[in-house]
Amino acid sequence: MTSEEHSATGSALDEPAATAGALPARHRVVQWATGGVGRAAIQAVRDHPELDLVACWVHSSDKVGVDAGVIAGIEALGVPATDDVEAILALDADCVVYAPLLPDPAEVARLLRSGKNVVTPVGWFHRSPGDEALEEAAREGGSTLHGTGIDPGGISDVFPLMLSAMSSATTFVRAEEFSDIRSYNAPDVVRQIMCFGGTPEAAMEGPMLGLLTGGFAQSIRLILDGMGFDPSAEIRTSQQVAVATEPIDSPAGVIEPGQVAGQRFCWEAVIDDQPVVRVAVNWLMGTEHLDPAWTLGAAGERYEIEVQGDPDLFVTLKGMQPETPEAGWERNPGVVATANHCVNSIPYVVRAYPGIRTYLDLPVIAGRAHPRFARRS
Template structure:
């Protein structure tokens, strides 16, 4: 079995622990945490499994990497600490491990990554013999392998549109929702997630990845942005009140453009309450969904609704994205050292998983 470390126990890390335990090719070796209050706690408890796994969390990064694990799931956010995340990941790859992570947006399409990000990773691979696969939690498969698979079903395609449609009222991440996304902030506030150039930095790699797979030469990548205020004050179960007149909905697109036309589009539609921007796309039911739309002949739409952790759609989206990463580990382990992307790593059945009891 492949000894696997999960580094981080937030929204992504909890799902990663569960995915590692459920995969018959993997063995959960260690769990790394940053919060001192989590040190010594059992991984099963941290992951919400309801039973112990016999693996106690530690904050000793050096000791864990010096033990030369076969694989590392790096589940720590890179949104507000990109330099630190890159340094952590380079360190893990240098130890010789197969590393999977959503944290380095620039490496979704590593062929177009800035040299200051790609070069340290390539050096770590050469020095340590490890590998790295980066895919998103928005989710990555919804912006690469799923739309590309569906493209093989159409006679002609005019536009590929990948949508994330979510109501954030159940998303228990107040800092991200209020300050990164800007919900509840004055309309003159510029949310960092949609500041000019940031959407392209985060999702542009996935647009370029799909274009490369489809043999397209993009003329440019373009951004659009719309924001709507709340008509009335609303309350949420997890994050309190959001006042009337503040931002209540956000919609943006990252567009791959050919001959002046947007032909590959990654679109996010997010709300803090369903009453805001009711004319924008809505999830079929519940708090969110991911959808791929192929405009052409025939018109094709596929909507994915995943739930986890008591029915949460945001947790379900995280879990499916993490599943894509974790279930790639055994393939990467058997492959030569290198820097891989979603076009390199096949989405395949996980042999031996069906019929196993839920972990």
């Protein structure tokens, strides 16, 4: 079977990532950017028994030369950070954890062409029109590109797909986030990109819906394709805002009355006027002093996944959100989980056939045991 035939049938692996009785191979990893996700990824690579960190690219000039472990807040790992892209491209490495602020497809193409696999939370959760140049770069480099994370890249796609396996004749799938956005430690992003603290008009005209739609529409397409829904389903988007009625203290500064303090985004795949897949996020600056008086509900911060079929299935996922907004500033579990999903996918991605490979192509991706409980030979 050729690699094209393999990919057409969805089988993208030569061999399992962990084979009983054999010690798994080791893989050389590059960390690309050291924001919240990048720093958590450095720690996750250190803690992964099959991975070695060999390089770290940074955007910020003041981090150049600083050890990647120190940047991540752990012990020094003997890996000084660099901003030299050519040096990274020339390096012998198996995979790049690509976590910059925004994706640069030309940069990703260069990494792929240099023979490095790329795992990333910034896009490519599914193949999309316009990805031809990246597919070509991956073929040239014999490398694989895999988009992963929590939302998109986890709760909004692969988890509903897994749940759907236990139901039949499915008519509706939903994945929904309920978060207190005060815990998100990126004040510039929260104000400038997410448009909290601005006018409702600015938020409705801002870049957020477009930026989010890129990833969440891919999640929806992954569910439609994976479950055999009519691919011509129309994807509808919606955005709603709530404003503060009193000053709301937030880590991104005080949100004044009349300014945006809550946003809801929704993406729906619709067939014959019937929603069949819904992905939604509810982001609130706390649950007081909002107009409309939105709340997170009695269950509080959470993710919900629902499959309506035979039988109906419903999962509430806790643990991705911090105990308090302030705790999220120190270490946000959702950001850590995003990094872990990237890092844990590496042993599977390095074995995949070249090209953009999704959850529909890869096998079940597992984390690894704590060293105390890991296999000993």
